Amino acid sequence: MTGDETGSAADMTARITSGVRASGAGCSRVAPDWLLRGEVGLCPCGCIGRRRKADFVEKTLRGGATVMRQAMFGEDLAAHDGLLQRVDARVKVVTLVGLLVAAALVRHIPVLVGIYAGTLALAVASGLSLAFFVKRVWLFVPVFTGIVVLPATLNVVTGGDIVVPLGHWWFGHDIGVTEQGLTAAGLIVSRVAVSISLVVLLTLTTPWSRLTAALRALLVPRLFIQVMAMAYRYIFELLGSVDDMYTARTSRMVAPEADTRAGRSFVSATAGALFGKAHGLSEEVHLAMVSRGYTGDVRTLESFRVGAVELLWIIGCAAAAAAVLGVDRVLGR
Amino acid sequence: MSSAADADPGAAGAVLDGPVLATAEVSYAYLGRFPALDRVSLEVARGERVALLGANGCGKSTLLKVLDGLLAPDAGTFTAFGAQVTEDRLEDEQFNRGFRSRVGFIFQNSDAQVFSPTVREEIAFGPLNMALPRDLVEARVADTLAMLEIGDLADRAPYQLSGGQKKRVAIASVLVMNPEVLLFDEPTAALDPRTGQWLTELIVDLHEAGKTIVLATHDLATLDVLADRCVVFSEDHRIVAEGPPADVLGRTDLLLGVNLIHERSRVARRAPPPRT
Amino acid sequence: MHIPDGYLSPATCGALGVAMVPAWSGAGRRVRRVVKSRYVPLLAIGAAYVFLVMMLNVPVPDGTTAHAVGAVLVAVILGPWAAVIAVSIALAIQALFFGDGGILSYGANAFNMALVMTMVGYYGVYRPLTRRVSLTAPRRAVAAALGGYVGINAAALCCGIELGIQPTLFHTAGGAPLYAPYHLSQAVPAMLLAHLTVAGGVEFALTLGVVTYLQRANLPILRINHDAVPETAADLVRPPGRPRWWYALLPMAVMALATPLGLLAHAGAFGEDDPRAGRASFLRKNHLSAVPGGLDRFANLWHHALFNGYDFSHDHHPSVGYVVSAFFGAAVVSGAIFTLFGLSRVVRRRSGPTGRGGLELTDGGRLGA
Numbered sequence: 001m002t003g004d005e006t007g008s009a010a011d012m013t014a015r016i017t018s019g020v021r022a023s024g025a026g027c028s029r030v031a032p033d034w035l036l037r038g039e040v041g042l043c044p045c046g047c048i049g050r051r052r053k054a055d056f057v058e059k060t061l062r063g064g065a066t067v068m069r070q071a072m073f074g075e076d077l078a079a080h081d082g083l084l085q086r087v088d089a090r091v092k093v094v095t096l097v098g099l100l101v102a103a104a105l106v107r108h109i110p111v112l113v114g115i116y117a118g119t120l121a122l123a124v125a126s127g128l129s130l131a132f133f134v135k136r137v138w139l140f141v142p143v144f145t146g147i148v149v150l151p152a153t154l155n156v157v158t159g160g161d162i163v164v165p166l167g168h169w170w171f172g173h174d175i176g177v178t179e180q181g182l183t184a185a186g187l188i189v190s191r192v193a194v195s196i197s198l199v200v201l202l203t204l205t206t207p208w209s210r211l212t213a214a215l216r217a218l219l220v221p222r223l224f225i226q227v228m229a230m231a232y233r234y235i236f237e238l239l240g241s242v243d244d245m246y247t248a249r250t251s252r253m254v255a256p257e258a259d260t261r262a263g264r265s266f267v268s269a270t271a272g273a274l275f276g277k278a279h280g281l282s283e284e285v286h287l288a289m290v291s292r293g294y295t296g297d298v299r300t301l302e303s304f305r306v307g308a309v310e311l312l313w314i315i316g317c318a319a320a321a322a323a324v325l326g327v328d329r330v331l332g333r
Numbered sequence: 334m335s336s337a338a339d340a341d342p343g344a345a346g347a348v349l350d351g352p353v354l355a356t357a358e359v360s361y362a363y364l365g366r367f368p369a370l371d372r373v374s375l376e377v378a379r380g381e382r383v384a385l386l387g388a389n390g391c392g393k394s395t396l397l398k399v400l401d402g403l404l405a406p407d408a409g410t411f412t413a414f415g416a417q418v419t420e421d422r423l424e425d426e427q428f429n430r431g432f433r434s435r436v437g438f439i440f441q442n443s444d445a446q447v448f449s450p451t452v453r454e455e456i457a458f459g460p461l462n463m464a465l466p467r468d469l470v471e472a473r474v475a476d477t478l479a480m481l482e483i484g485d486l487a488d489r490a491p492y493q494l495s496g497g498q499k500k501r502v503a504i505a506s507v508l509v510m511n512p513e514v515l516l517f518d519e520p521t522a523a524l525d526p527r528t529g530q531w532l533t534e535l536i537v538d539l540h541e542a543g544k545t546i547v548l549a550t551h552d553l554a555t556l557d558v559l560a561d562r563c564v565v566f567s568e569d570h571r572i573v574a575e576g577p578p579a580d581v582l583g584r585t586d587l588l589l590g591v592n593l594i595h596e597r598s599r600v601a602r603r604a605p606p607p608r609t
Numbered sequence: 610m611h612i613p614d615g616y617l618s619p620a621t622c623g624a625l626g627v628a629m630v631p632a633w634s635g636a637g638r639r640v641r642r643v644v645k646s647r648y649v650p651l652l653a654i655g656a657a658y659v660f661l662v663m664m665l666n667v668p669v670p671d672g673t674t675a676h677a678v679g680a681v682l683v684a685v686i687l688g689p690w691a692a693v694i695a696v697s698i699a700l701a702i703q704a705l706f707f708g709d710g711g712i713l714s715y716g717a718n719a720f721n722m723a724l725v726m727t728m729v730g731y732y733g734v735y736r737p738l739t740r741r742v743s744l745t746a747p748r749r750a751v752a753a754a755l756g757g758y759v760g761i762n763a764a765a766l767c768c769g770i771e772l773g774i775q776p777t778l779f780h781t782a783g784g785a786p787l788y789a790p791y792h793l794s795q796a797v798p799a800m801l802l803a804h805l806t807v808a809g810g811v812e813f814a815l816t817l818g819v820v821t822y823l824q825r826a827n828l829p830i831l832r833i834n835h836d837a838v839p840e841t842a843a844d845l846v847r848p849p850g851r852p853r854w855w856y857a858l859l860p861m862a863v864m865a866l867a868t869p870l871g872l873l874a875h876a877g878a879f880g881e882d883d884p885r886a887g888r889a890s891f892l893r894k895n896h897l898s899a900v901p902g903g904l905d906r907f908a909n910l911w912h913h914a915l916f917n918g919y920d921f922s923h924d925h926h927p928s929v930g931y932v933v934s935a936f937f938g939a940a941v942v943s944g945a946i947f948t949l950f951g952l953s954r955v956v957r958r959r960s961g962p963t964g965r966g967g968l969e970l971t972d973g974g975r976l977g978a
Contacts, residue, residue, distance in 0.1 A: 056666040056667065059666040060664065060665055060666045063664050063666070064664070067664070097712065097713075100614065100712060100713050101619055101713065104614070104615070104618065104619045104622075104713060105619060107781055107787060140708075141613050141708065145613070145615075149790055152786075152790035152791060157790065157791060157792075157795065158776075158784075158785070158786065158790055159784065160783070160784050160785070179783070179785075180781075180783055180784045180785035180786075181785070181790070183781065183783070183785035184776075184785045184786040184787075184790040185790065187785070187786075187787060187788075188615055188616065188788060188789065188790065191614070191615030191788075192613050192614065192615035192616075194615075195613070195614030195615050195711055195712070195713070196613070196614070196708050199614075199704075199705070199708060199711075199712055200708065203705055203706065207488075208450065208490070208706075209450035209451050209454065209490070211705065212450065221633075221634075221637065223637055223649070224633075224637075224694075224697075224698065224701075226649055226653075227649055227652045227653045227656060227694070227698055228653075228656070228698050228701060228702060229449070229450045230448055230449075230649065230650065230653035231652075231653040231654070231656035231657045231660070231698055231699070231702060232450070232657075232702055232706075233448055233449070233450060233490070233491060233492070233653075234448075234653060234654055234657040235657045235660050235661065235702070236491075236492040237444055237492070237657075238654075238657050238658065238661055239661065242661060242665075264667055264814050264815075264818060265818060267665055267666075267667050267815065267818070268814070268815060268817070268818020268819050268821070268822055269818070269822050270665070271662060271665060271679075271815065271818070271819045271822075272818070272819045272822030272823050272826065272827070273822070273826070273827075274658065274661065275658055275686065275819070275823070275827075275830060276823075276826075276827045276830060278654045278655075278657065278658045279651075279654065279830055279833075281444070281445060281654060282647075282650040282651050282653070282654035283647075283650075284440065284442060284445035285445045285446075285448050285650040285653075285654075286647045286649075286650045286651070287398065287403045287440075287445075288438075288440055288445050288446040288448065289448070289458075289649070289650065290403060290433075291401055291403060291433065291437075291438045292433065292437075292458055292459040292462060292506065292507070292510065293429070293430060293433040293434065293459055293462030293463055293510075294458075294462055295426070295429065295462070332782075364829065448650075
């Protein structure tokens with residue numbers, strides 16, 4: 001604690017004291033002593049303590065920030081003028097789901113790799129940077145899947161012909177990687193990667209509001225679509241509340257939370273208070289809707305078009321799906 | 334009340350010489366336990382600007398909700414455009430549509446009012462509920478966007494808007510229905526000074542265009558510009574005074590008593606000392 | 610528990626999706642009937658809330674964090690059918706926006722987390738346990754938490770079964786699994802292990818914490834779904850039943866009748882092989898050439914067992930033998946415990962009301978009454 005700091009603390013104390021005493025005319029409230037003195041021990045330079053792992057507060061805050069960032073980034077990309085952005089949202093949804101089904105029916109890894117190459121081409125044609133696209137697709141689920149299915153390559157899980165013997169396990173049983181195991185692992189990882197690529201292509205090139213409206217084409221009831229659109233809207237609203245609550249806590253914490261019980265208690269209280277706010281908000285929203293004539297029916301200002309671009313796209317997708325399934329059949333069962 | 338008690342408020346061109354909105358001895362308590370209004374009687378004439386004044390929790394917002402048919406009073410009656418408004422009456426589609434299109438409410442919390450995925454859809458919400466034809470709705474939305482100078486926000490999502498922008502969108506979403514009566518709940522609260530000034534001027538313009546305005550506020554500074562008549566609520570949910578702004582603002586003893594000012598407010602110091 | 614695309618075959622996804630359609634339409638109809646026009650904002654907020662609950666990191670004892678689902682919590686607050694829709698929509702937003710859970714497998718995820726978890730947790734656990742309990746009673750919060758725990762494990766079980774049947778039903782001609790590669794015997798234990806311990810615990814803790822908080826700080830929220838429930842214990846018309854000792858008879862009988870299930874496994878329990886029963890098979894199984902000396906000596910220590918094995922020396926109906934053994938054994942053990950408690954009560958009474966001997970029975974020694 002330097003002399004400067006104690007000096008400024010004393011200034012602040014003097015200001016508080018004079019302010020409190022001045023307004024005390026006619027009122028009997030006097031600030032307690034500890035409030036009028038400086039506080040020792042809290043060095044602002046951060047020299048106390050080492051860098052610590054993120055605790056649950058930070059993790060939740062970071063999770064919230066990720067949600068916001070994804071939303072912002074997504075809307076930007078959807079505004080580009082690439083191939084997929086030009087296709088009508090409804091058509092995109094239906095054709096991409098069709099391609100997903102086709103990919104799910106494929107039985108050979110080379111065919112899946114071919115579809116993946118196709119998604120890369122579409123990404124480039126739509127103005128998405130390849131590095132970003134690959135990172136976005138592969139960074140979590142496919143890698144995680146790879147780890148999860150690694151034991152499945154062993155003969156203990158997937159019986160069959162051992163191609164990479166790994167020695168003996170207990171009492172003379174052989175252990176090794178089977179061909180069937182490798183095929184299984186390869187199939188599932190490539191399938192997961194292809195599926196996520198297709199979905200990411202859809203969501204990055206379609207603004208959220210059009211995407212929710214486009215689900216009508218998949219016969220999703222209007223009620224669900226309206227609730228989903230509104231829920232998306234209010235996630236951000238409530239996220240702000242969660243952020244406030246957690247930041248307020250962080251600003252009051254001197255040391256990271258060591259007691260997980262207290263931590264859980266805080267999370268529960270946050271979740272509980274969050275519902276109170278959420279409920280209050282929903283009541284107000286309801287009144288606002290009723291005030292403008294809402295009676296329970298859902299009406300929206302959608303306008304979908306099916307033009308030349310859409311027709312070409314549909315034909316292209318149908319041809320690709322047929323080709324993929326055909327090649328797959330030819331390669332055998 | 335008048336013999337037109339059963340008239341349809343949506344009837345086009347209905348000429349009224351009576352008050353546009355009138356409550357008689359209305360009482361309301363939240364959840365049956367927390368009183369908000371205590372025998373409140375108020376009449377609002379066509380083209381009038383009424384300001385509801387009072388501390389937080391005195392019932393101003395509740396009265397506004399009653400005036401918009403959003404809350405059914407526990408006691409007393411509410412009449413609009415010559416016809417009594419009850420929960421049952423509002424179940425009728427025709428009545429509801431007529432009423433909702435003629436009374437607009439701008440809430441204090443813009444986040445509750447801007448709930449659609451984009452600004453354009455938000456503004457279109459009201460007219461679509463009125464079952465107006467699609468092209469008419471689109472035209473009106475475009476006009477309203479231009480009038481309030483928010484055309485560039487048309488395809489943005491609500492979370493991307495600032496507080497002032499959200500307020501404009503909220504107002505746009507109500508004005509697009511062209512209501513005759515506008516209810517504002519704390520319009521300038523939480524607005525930056527420039528937006529607050531813009532809003533004050535807008536309210537003045539709307540009044541000159543013939544709209545009836547009722548606003549709840551505790552901002553005393555702009556009252557002389559915004560209101561023809563002030564109605565003061567006490568902290569026990571009753572109306573204790575009515576009159577032109579100059580009169581009401583001069584009665585510092587009254588304003589102190591209802592917790593609208595405190596001893597050191599500039600208003601209190603400016604007014605002449607209370608006569609003993 | 611969110612299953613990505615690629616783990617389930619299109620047939621499985623389709624079947625579960627089709628199963629969800631009547632659930633969703635039924636839920637929609639019920640919610641609309643109860644809450645009328647208020648349901649859209651209420652469901653939307655409910656869905657946003659579930660999404661955020663799934664995002665909250667809950668600290669667990671080992672220092673890391675885990676996630677809860679919150680389906681039963683929302684069911685307790687908004688009602689089970691509203692919860693089905695709210696969770697379904699939160700899952701849809703996660704799938705579309707985050708890639709957390711696949712598009713084709715959306716039906717399966719909704720089936721597990723929105724339908725099974727909610728219904729099992731709410732109607733299977735919460736409602737039966739809170740029949741005559743007041744709104745502010747701690748028992749209600751515990752029942753909700755238990756519902757969450759059981760619900761998430763039921764969902765995990767379904768998830769494990771869905772994943773586990775894939776290799777058997779869908780494989781190439783060469784035997785390679787086309788989708789999820791783990792068999793039922795591997796997938797189900799793996800899913801259940803993670804959820805019986807960490808995930809279930811987190812769900813329990815979060816549900817308990819939130820319901821307790823609402824009971825204390827915001828009771829009107831709980832009123833949404835519990836309109837007619839009396840507020841405090843004082844308002845109860847009839848107090849809730851205390852658990853009596855004979856409540857335990859039914860679960861015990863069920864467990865006793867289930868003991869023959871063990872016969873399905875053809876191997877014995879690990880480490881319980883008896884060299885006396887079959888010397889050659891013992892040696893072969895453990896890859897030994899001779900029985901270890903100590904094992905041989907002590908295996909024959911006790912000669913005076915009443916019966917020879919649970920199945921009465923491999924008679925023709927071993928299941929019957931097992932069931933009879935189970936009932937007999939349970940009766941003997943219960944008898945022993947009752948006798949022990951009775952004796953301790955007698956000893957305590959002997960040493961006076963302030964005596965320090967014996968066990969303190971919290972319900973005044975009514976156990977066994």
